[in-house]
């Protein structure tokens with residue numbers, strides 16, 4: 001009996017393994033266009049958060065020019081059946097860009113399904129909230145890494161706890177007053193030394209504000225090494241998995257450079273530029289194809305950011 005049970009268990013394990021492998025390979029099948037496009041409207045930030053490698057960031061600071069942005073959106077619109085979501089941020093605080101709402105309005109007018117960004121909410125004044133709701137923003141995430149003035153101000157250096165909590169509260173109030181369902185909000189916490197990791201306190205701070213029926217939720221994230229920008233986690237020696245970013249996501253920096261993923265904060269793994277080329281030409285281009293081939297062979301030797309990334313170990 002014990003022997004039979006053991007065999008059944010082993011057979012189930014093998015079936016599960018085969019399904020997981022098939023799913024993983026399906027994610028790696030070639031597509032004509034990315035399912036998610038990130039547009040870095042700005043790489044400027046008004047904070048100096050302790051877990052972020054902004055002190056090592058050497059790309060020229062700036063905001064993406066509107067002509068380039070409109071070219072990108074027009075092309076995404078032409079392929080919108082492939083695109084699940086467009087991100088209006090990458091390595092920077094998106095609300096520094098005063099035309100953010102206008103960009104979202106244009107994207108929605110072009111039929112883009114879901115618009116999204118991640119913000120620290122320090123600049124999310126009631127006026128900006130109204131502007132974003134009116135523009136048709138679908139969802140956004142707030143990075144809020146503290147539970148009181150002491151822990152927040154020590155982690156999100158340069159920002160002010162009371163002011164940001166006030167903005168978040170105002171956002172929920174205005175959304176209620178306007179009786180709209182969108183945008184939904186994820187409020188994210190990142191336990192770490194500087195904020196003493198008090199998850200319960202975080203949940204009680206925002207649990208009453210969010211509305212789960214509208215899709216709001218609280219997310220608890222964990223520290224990562226930012227592809228070598230920080231060293232929170234020890235890297236295992238061996239590379240053992242294929243990163244699926246180049247099969248699903250296109251990240252466009254404010255210069256028009258396309259990089260392999262959002263962790264490449266200095267833009268060292270460039271696959272092309274969409275100022276003169278189309279997004280699809282870059283997506284199907286030689287550099288992306290070569291990267292996909294090398295990733296499949298677990299050969300990351302020419303990708304300095306990947307070599308220092310936990311995702312593949």
Ligand code: SF4
Nearest residue numbers: 227243261305306309
């Ligand atoms: S392995 Fe890491 S650095 Fe490389 S593309 Fe994937 S997420 Fe980015």
